[in-house]
Amino acid sequence: MTYSTQALRDAPPRGLLRDALLAASALLMALTLYLVYFWAPTEQNLGVSQRIFYFHVPLGWIGMVSIVVVAAASILHLATGRQKWDDLAYSTAELGIVYASLIIVTGAVWGKPVWGVWWTWDPKLTTTLVLWFIYVGYLMMRSYGPAGAQGKRFAAIIALIGAIDAPIIYKATDWWRTAHPENNVPGGLDDRILITLLVSVLTFTVMYVYLLMERYSLRRSESDLDELYRRVA
Amino acid sequence: MSFIEGLRNSPLFRVALLGALIALGLAAWSAFGTVGAYDVPFGMQPAPAPQAQQSAEANLPFLFAVFIVTWAAFFGYVLYVSRRQREMQGEIEALRRALDDRERSSADQRRETNPNN
Incomplete structure (x- = not known):
């Protein structure tokens, strides 16, 4: 039996850590929904729409973290040339675009009752849209760019440029006049609102790590399979 | 494969499109619901907003x-x-069969060229 067939037969078992993360995210999500809908008080000025905050802020946080992870993995890939870092960058970028899309959609749905418009060219919204385009650009480069190592290097450069956008999004409320609240780090919030927000951020982060592990594992298998196809051909 | 065709065949694109359609549908439903509440015949003063619309629960559809x-x-x-995992499993099975066939045929060839072994 050759190495290739042996590798195909010895598929790695599903990790215990991934199962634990899935269970933890399900439990945390149930707790979060209880806190959001039944425990957290209704904010007086914004009314019930303020509860969108508990979805929108964690999504925003993860969308920004994702591009930094993509960039870090891309740097490691450029420095070492190892396939696993490129797989991590690709998986994170794919998940990042899901989160970035959700930030924009949830923001638009929140903007309508609060500002009266679905969209405005507010600096924070605009820089977030730029982040979305960076993710799209990265994935398009991977799909339609040059094949092999060259395409991976080009995409890594896009990710490095994209990472510059993360601190700009974060500091947008300080640098420009914007409709978003000035405090990025919540301060002066009601204790129940703050606890609900922190639990929600934790929940979405655990779920993100779980989804990333799943996607990364799939991506590794895809890369291995491509390698096997190359050997068979 | 052209760019548009590639995009159309991409599962991620289909999921994104479905999500966007759902969002658009919900947004339209929410918006038309609100607009409908204030509709008045031409020339008349708009009716005051119903009390329910001004309450804390007015934006529940958005939530x-x-x-x-x-x-x-x-x-x-x-x-x-x-x-994608299922598709890949199918590809692995096909590849496994191809490799087994190749090993079998190369073993047969060896046996034919050297029948004493």
Whole structure:
């Protein structure tokens, strides 16, 4: 039996850590929904729409973290040339675009009752849209760019440029006049609102790590399979 | 494969399109519901907003829209990943068969060229 067939037969078992993360995210999500809908008080000025905050802020946080992870993995890939870092960058970028899309959609749905418009060219919204385009650009480069190592290097450069956008999004409320609240780090919030927000951020982060592990594992298998196809051909 | 064709065949694009359609539908439903509440015949003063609209629960559809869109996106993505996993399993099976056939045929060839072994 050759190495290739042996590798195909010895598929790695599903990790215990991934199962634990899935269970933890399900439990945390149930707790979060209880806190959001039944425990957290209704904010007086914004009314019930303020509860969108508990979805929108964690999504925003993860969308920004994702591009930094993509960039870090891309740097490691450029420095070492190892396939696993490129797989991590690709998986994170794919998940990042899901989160970035959700930030924009949830923001638009929140903007309508609060500002009266679905969209405005507010600096924070605009820089977030730029982040979305960076993710799209990265994935398009991977799909339609040059094949092999060259395409991976080009995409890594896009990710490095994209990472510059993360601190700009974060500091947008300080640098420009914007409709978003000035405090990025919540301060002066009601204790129940703050606890609900922190639990929600934790929940979405655990779920993100779980989804990333799943996607990364799939991506590794895809890369291995491509390698096997190359050997068979 | 052209760019448009590639995009159309991409499962991620289909999931994103489905999510966008759901979001658009919910948003339109919420918006038309609000507009309809204030509709008056031409030339008349608009009726005051109903009390219910001014209460804290007035924006409940927007909250549910966010909830549904978020979960639809996550479920869509998990479905995409699990479908890709199934497809890959099929590819692994096909590759395994191809490798086994190749090994078998090379073993047969060896036996034919050297029948004493």
